[in-house]
Amino acid sequence: MKILQVTDLFMSFRGLVALNGIGFSVEKGEIFGLIGTNGSGKSTFFNCVNHLYQPQRGKITYKGKHDLLSKRSHQIAKMGIARTFQNLELFHYTRVLENIMVGLHPRLDMRRYLRKFTLKALMSEWEADKNEAFKILNFLGITRFHSRLVTDLPYGLQKLIELGRALAAQPDLLLLDEPSAGMNESESKEVARLIKSIRDDFGCTILLVEHDMNLVQSICDRLCVLDSGEIVTIGRPDEIVKDPKVIRIFLGEESDA
């Protein structure tokens, strides 16, 4: 089953073409990688999926029936698409637990509280909400930081917290924008392991933008190579790395001299 179907997506910023009629589809349950040089339109594509940008042409269909470009961003989030950002977009002046609980937002029903009449029942409902967030923190192994301010934590942890916020929504489709940016080799191996276990434990499809070829090769089921807004090729990682067009984009023209 196709969870995301993109057809002929075209987006330009005042003449600068960022996406030039791209089209592909993502199967349910796979890890799909988008790679490409800087400015090749990867993040623009993510913003189009979230409808933060309005593309001039094209169609993005989610789960075969929802047209994402006719929905507002928060409605898209409620349909089960969560994302992280390349440059962190965290809520800096709140605590880690509250950041995660913002991710729970679409799942929490305030009317539930109105049916409770004793203070104890209300408190236990509230605890239940917090426990949902603690489950995510436990999964990521950062429980002990739960009442720290986000600003006080190092960059790698902030990345994890943003991932946790996305996971808290229990998404069907998770968009990760450069999850290993700014990390060293051992940390990015850890991220690779984490992404795989997210796919297995949460059962979500993962769409991934990444520069780190090693990471992408080790976890992705399929890859899509973008170059200046156009798709170069789509295929399995081991085929992609042998493709001469891809090598030319990433390593430059081979000089014969």
Place this chain on the structure above:
Amino acid sequence: MRTFSVKIGSRRITLSDRMIQENDYRKWWIIPVVAGVYLLPLFLNEYSIYLMNMLAATIIGAVALDILCGFCGQLSLGHAAFIGIGAYSYGICHMTLAINPIFSLFIAGFTGAFVSLLIGIPSLRLKGLYLAIATMGFTFITDEAVRFLRAWTNGVEGFKISRIIDIGFVQLNSGDAGFYYFIYTLVIVAVIFSRLLLESKIGRAFTSIRDSDVAAEVSGINILLYKVLCFAISSFFASLSGALMGIIIGMISPEDINIMQSINYLIMLVIGGMGVVYGAVIGAVLITFLPEWISMLSNSFLPMTVDLSILQYLIFGLLILFFIVFEPNGVYGRWTVVKGYFKTFPFNERKVGRIAWIYRWR
């Protein structure tokens, strides 16, 4: 959750990660504070009770602005307008239409909330300073509207509001201790409401809009709905505060709807600590009592020829400068730092510094 256990004698205690830094939500210090607030009028003279009642109305107003500016990050200079709208709509409901005062208070609140929708929806596209300018314009418009609707508001002469309110079983005069108990009950309700709001899903939506609206939107928060809701809640309390202020003073005139009033409330938030309910309360207390303290000090230390109002402005300005430069988080922000120091007392960095200091003296 990782757990680890410690053996003390024959007992085995299991600790978990979660227990280490969990916030304690049972705040026992609230009980003595509330008891103190209710016992206070026994020891006060009439003027002090009047002042304390003004303080109560100001606290509700400051908490209202804190919901809008502190929680949701929408900088507003239209607060005086909502306070004025509250006072006028209470006056019109109670005096002209002779509605029950309790109902009139609620009608005043809901009028403010409704008017805030008219200003809130167009203000949604604006951010930061531009929103401040737009709401400032709203203050001027309200001022002029009050002067224009002379038939209802009595124009520039001001609108007289009865200082007596009848709450069913007892009549309260706004100069008495009875009104004090009434108004401080409202203050406690407002403070508890905004505390619960901050902990709830809605409050989290507000704070996330303040910190990053893009991230809030992709997390499933309807920014339009929550900004309008924030405007409505804030204006409800602002109008309530205005109505109470009208009852206490017994009068409302278009001069009360001025920009300085709005700025005054912003100053309270800056000094007390923005984004925290207690910060707003502290700021309101400081700003309300500061002129009194200044005049008390100057009476005892300065000759009578010194112009008090100039001295007040000078000290106000210096205080604001001091807070903006040295502690932008306000009094409450500084208090959290101090609290953190004592909470982690033996294991904090200052302690390390102190040990080094002792070594140097050996």
